[in-house]
Amino acid sequence: MYTQPTDRKELAATAERAPRTLTPEDAAFQQRIDADEFIEPRDWMPQAYCKTLVRQISQHAHSEIVGMLPEGNWITRAPTLKRKAILLAKVQDEGGHGLYLYAAAETLGVSRDEMIEALHSGKAKYSSIFNYPTLTWADIGCIGWLVDGAAIMNQIPLCRCSYGPYARAMIRVCKEESFHQRQGYDIMLALCRGTPEQKNLAQDALDRWWWPVVMMFGPSDKDSTHSAQSAAWKIKRVSNDDLRQKFIDATVPQADLLGLKIPDADLKWNARRGHYEFGAVDWEEFWRVVNGDGPLNRERLAARVKAYEDGRWVREAATAYAAKRGRGSFDPDAAKHGRDSFDPDVAKHGRDSFDPDAAKHRASEKVA
Ligand code: FAQ
Numbered sequence: 584m585y586t587q588p589t590d591r592k593e594l595a596a597t598a599e600r601a602p603r604t605l606t607p608e609d610a611a612f613q614q615r616i617d618a619d620e621f622i623e624p625r626d627w628m629p630q631a632y633c634k635t636l637v638r639q640i641s642q643h644a645h646s647e648i649v650g651m652l653p654e655g656n657w658i659t660r661a662p663t664l665k666r667k668a669i670l671l672a673k674v675q676d677e678g679g680h681g682l683y684l685y686a687a688a689e690t691l692g693v694s695r696d697e698m699i700e701a702l703h704s705g706k707a708k709y710s711s712i713f714n715y716p717t718l719t720w721a722d723i724g725c726i727g728w729l730v731d732g733a734a735i736m737n738q739i740p741l742c743r744c745s746y747g748p749y750a751r752a753m754i755r756v757c758k759e760e761s762f763h764q765r766q767g768y769d770i771m772l773a774l775c776r777g778t779p780e781q782k783n784l785a786q787d788a789l790d791r792w793w794w795p796v797v798m799m800f801g802p803s804d805k806d807s808t809h810s811a812q813s814a815a816w817k818i819k820r821v822s823n824d825d826l827r828q829k830f831i832d833a834t835v836p837q838a839d840l841l842g843l844k845i846p847d848a849d850l851k852w853n854a855r856r857g858h859y860e861f862g863a864v865d866w867e868e869f870w871r872v873v874n875g876d877g878p879l880n881r882e883r884l885a886a887r888v889k890a891y892e893d894g895r896w897v898r899e900a901a902t903a904y905a906a907k908r909g910r911g912s913f914d915p916d917a918a919k920h921g922r923d924s925f926d927p928d929v930a931k932h933g934r935d936s937f938d939p940d941a942a943k944h945r946a947s948e949k950v951a
Pocket residue numbers: 638639642643644646647650651677708709710711712726730731734737798799800801802806807808809810813819823873
């Protein structure tokens with residue numbers, strides 16, 4: 584789907600050292616941005632633009648993949664078969680989002696291995712929200728309702744971001760997130776219409792998730808290091824604080840409908856501003872979690888590293904198979920276009936040596 588221009592290989596590494604004087608290329612690039620043109624992988628771009636995108640898109644991809652863990656924790660314990668099937672599909676969707684995003688970042692010349700290494704070594708960030716535990720089934724409702732709700736609020740403007748592959752990936756992601764948000768709200772609705780114990784579970788989950796979700800939008804605009812430049816490049820179309828406000832304005836009526844109380848004593852409608860006022864965010868907690876010391880940071884990273892190690896044999900087998908077929912490495916593009924599509928019969932019985940006996944046996948299996 585995406586090409587990988589090799590001349591970008593060094594861009595991310597050298598961007599910070601690049602002089603910040605405005606060259607004619609920089610000016611022409613900014614004109615394209617100002618004219619709302621999409622920037623495509625083979626187009627000229629400033630090194631710092633490339634580096635910012637690699638940072639943001641890869642962190643976004645890591646968030647999707649790490650984000651599978653808290654909900655994955657409940658697949659075996661979903662209360663009904665229907666809820667289990669829905670949750671399985673949702674968690675699988677998040678894995679898919681991670682893959683679109685890694686592919687979008689690869690168009691900038693960074694490899695999947697480099698990105699995964701940065702995640703596993705703790706160098707790359709992922710969203711703070713996924714370092715909190717899922718203690719009850721109501722937490723799964725809150726993740727869909729609030730975490731996916733916040734993710735959509737942040738990602739809809741990204742559908743118009745200036746980098747084409749990222750913007751296009753976001754369109755599909757947002758459609759799926761919108762379904763995820765509704766399924767979360769549906770869980771909350773069922774709990775709030777249930778027994779008093781069920782409603783208490785819903786309130787308890789909201790009490791624990793509300794502030795971490797409010798923090799998800801990132802530091803306040805005055806403390807945000809990347810916002811000004813990202814806005815100038817139209818990577819960011821709406822600021823962290825504006826998105827946070829939009830999210831709170833949209834979510835308070837939803838909580839009212841559920842009959843739940845948002846855990847913020849300072850929350851009140853300001854008719855003059857047309858917005859809700861809200862209490863102070865605990866930024867110390869935010870930075871503690873971002874910097875690796877949240878409730879489950881270590882467990883989340885350890886789970887990702889283990890999954891990577893457990894899957895090593897699959898990658899090795901795919902590479903060995905590709906080498907046997909005359910290529911050095913597994914080519915996902917070829918696999919997608921069916922040139923080497925997986926054939927379970929061949930995998931089971933081996934293509935290279937024809938064994939008439941085995942063939943006869945297979946035929947009789949089919950007849951029986
Ligand atoms: N967590 O200068 P800014 C989802 C870092 S997807 C951790 O404002 P920027 C789907 C930031 O990286 C959720 N770190 O940065 C799902 C920077 O550090 P750096 C993820 C954070 O980039 C649902 C530093 O603070 N979504 O939930 C966070 O301009 C359910 C300074 O901040 C995206 O990634 C944080 N919350 O704005 C999956 C969307 N906030 O890199 C499963 C794309 C900030 O200099 C289940 N990303 N930091 O070391 C963005 O829109 C932006 O990157 C922001 C941050 C808005 C997150």
